[in-house]
Amino acid sequence: MVGDPAGPRPGPVYELSLRPPDRAVLERLNGLGFNIGHVTPEAASIFATASEYEYLISQGYAVTLESVQPSPPDFSGVAARGLGVYHSYATLTSELQAYAAAYPGITRRISLGQSVQGRHLWALLITDNPLVDEEEPEFKYVSTMHGDEPVGTEMCLYFINHLLTNYGVDADITDLVNETAIWIVPLMNPDGLELGSRFNANGYDLNRSFPDYPADYSFNIWNGAPNLDGLQPEVLHLMTWSLAHSFVLSANFHTGAVVANYPYDADPPIPSYTPAPTPDHALFRDLAAAYASNNAPMFANNLPPFVNGTVNGNDWYIVQGGMQDWMYRYLGNAEITVELSTPKKPAQSLLPTYWNNNRASMLAYLEWVHRGVRGVATDLDTGDPVYPAITVSGNSQPVFPDADMGDYYRLLRPGTYDLHFDAVGYDPLTVQGVVVTTGAATQVDVQMTRATNLQGAGPAACVVLAALLAIWGAAISRRDKPSTR
Numbered sequence: 001m002v003g004d005p006a007g008p009r010p011g012p013v014y015e016l017s018l019r020p021p022d023r024a025v026l027e028r029l030n031g032l033g034f035n036i037g038h039v040t041p042e043a044a045s046i047f048a049t050a051s052e053y054e055y056l057i058s059q060g061y062a063v064t065l066e067s068v069q070p071s072p073p074d075f076s077g078v079a080a081r082g083l084g085v086y087h088s089y090a091t092l093t094s095e096l097q098a099y100a101a102a103y104p105g106i107t108r109r110i111s112l113g114q115s116v117q118g119r120h121l122w123a124l125l126i127t128d129n130p131l132v133d134e135e136e137p138e139f140k141y142v143s144t145m146h147g148d149e150p151v152g153t154e155m156c157l158y159f160i161n162h163l164l165t166n167y168g169v170d171a172d173i174t175d176l177v178n179e180t181a182i183w184i185v186p187l188m189n190p191d192g193l194e195l196g197s198r199f200n201a202n203g204y205d206l207n208r209s210f211p212d213y214p215a216d217y218s219f220n221i222w223n224g225a226p227n228l229d230g231l232q233p234e235v236l237h238l239m240t241w242s243l244a245h246s247f248v249l250s251a252n253f254h255t256g257a258v259v260a261n262y263p264y265d266a267d268p269p270i271p272s273y274t275p276a277p278t279p280d281h282a283l284f285r286d287l288a289a290a291y292a293s294n295n296a297p298m299f300a301n302n303l304p305p306f307v308n309g310t311v312n313g314n315d316w317y318i319v320q321g322g323m324q325d326w327m328y329r330y331l332g333n334a335e336i337t338v339e340l341s342t343p344k345k346p347a348q349s350l351l352p353t354y355w356n357n358n359r360a361s362m363l364a365y366l367e368w369v370h371r372g373v374r375g376v377a378t379d380l381d382t383g384d385p386v387y388p389a390i391t392v393s394g395n396s397q398p399v400f401p402d403a404d405m406g407d408y409y410r411l412l413r414p415g416t417y418d419l420h421f422d423a424v425g426y427d428p429l430t431v432q433g434v435v436v437t438t439g440a441a442t443q444v445d446v447q448m449t450r451a452t453n454l455q456g457a458g459p460a461a462c463v464v465l466a467a468l469l470a471i472w473g474a475a476i477s478r479r480d481k482p483s484t485r
């Protein structure tokens with residue numbers, strides 16, 4: 001039998017544990033298309049259909065049934081909104097609406113689009129001048145793409161409350177809100193939350209459903225459009241929204257372990273259970289450490305292969321079609337995956353403790369968005385924004401400016417760098433010896449000269465970027481209006 005880790009898995013899904021989590025066995029099951037979740041030294045989780053479960057039993061695999069999904073949570077006791085309670089889709093919706101209404105000067109609530117069953121994927125923007133696109137780095141926290149892992153939704157709500165109630169009170173938080181476009185998507189898989197399922201309502205694992213390398217993956221936005229065929233709606237909404245906003249840094253939240261996991265989750269042909277480093281491996285280790293080192297239980301987690309609460313995704317277990325790899329490879333958006341709690345849904349009474357453990361981490365990680373190099377690329381003659389791919393010597397991963405303002409941000413560790421700017425129709429430009437410190441980003445504005453010989457200019461395929469932005473931008477600007485629902 002050959003399935004697909006992404007799905008679909010319609011009907012009942014059996015959550016199984018495999019003890020011990022033999023790596024060769026997991027490798028074989030992954031190759032057969034099983035959906036494998038968290039791997040610990042004691043056990044691995046497998047989410048299987050009835051026929052997959054039967055297959056495992058018939059082949060003599062040592063699997064134990066843990067639970068059957070969907071198993072809808074009881075939301076009857078959570079009619080009230082507030083912090084420290086698990087929210088339903090309805091109470092989350094009214095919570096975000098209330099925050100947007102109470103803080104109109106520094107928030108904007110939008111819907112990224114609707115789920116399979118028509119629920120909104122809400123996003124709350126927190127920044128000064130929330131209706132104006134400013135020259136500021138854009139940041140996002142996204143939670144609960146697995147509907148049965150709801151702790152991050154609650155951490156997002158605590159975080160929203162913390163930023164809003166401390167704005168104008170705490171100088172550091174006021175500065176962060178003034179100087180950053182902070183987007184929070186507390187619930188990426190609302191159908192899964194309501195159904196009590198890891199998957200979306202079509203039976204797909206959203207963290208296995210992004211375009212993947214190398215099968216249908218165009219490497220990055222410079223090289224062309226991603227293949228949008230057959231994508232799950234929740235995945236498509238995250239992709240189009242992320243493209244429009246040129247996010248610099250982000251994290252997405254899960255549960256089932258306590259660790260900050262960084263890319264790559266997969267980089268074929270590198271085998272599972274070995275590190276799959278990105279061109280920004282050292283940077284990602286710093287980013288994951290920024291989160292983990294501020295969370296005492298996470299920092300203390302040194303269960304192999306974790307190191308001080310951090311791990312390279314592929315070194316832990318291979319995940320193909322994951323969100324963080326797509327965000328980084330395709331958009332140059334540095335993203336990590338944070339696992340918040342060992343139980344997938346710990347007791348509600350523990351939520352304040354989880355918030356105490358994650359508050360400093362969520363702030364410290366966000367603050368990283370202001371490091372490295374930043375600037376604006378403009379046309380020497382007209383002053384109009386130019387949209388180059390920006391690379392650093394010795395590093396193949398480009399970043400791309402914001403489509404509206406032409407402002408760009410390149411996260412970098414302290415050091416001295418040569419920056420390259422390549423835009424279609426313009427002469428390539430190099431800025432040498434840019435010094436980066438641990439402090440605020442170094443400003444490097446560039447003026448680019450129109451190429452006299454277009455043959456010699458940047459990759460022709462970059463034209464696709466303009467077309468993509470036009471099409472997706474129109475769709476997104478229609479949707480980007482403040483919503484009252």
Ligand SMILES: [Zn+2]
Nearest residue numbers: 146149254255
């Ligand atoms: Zn998860």
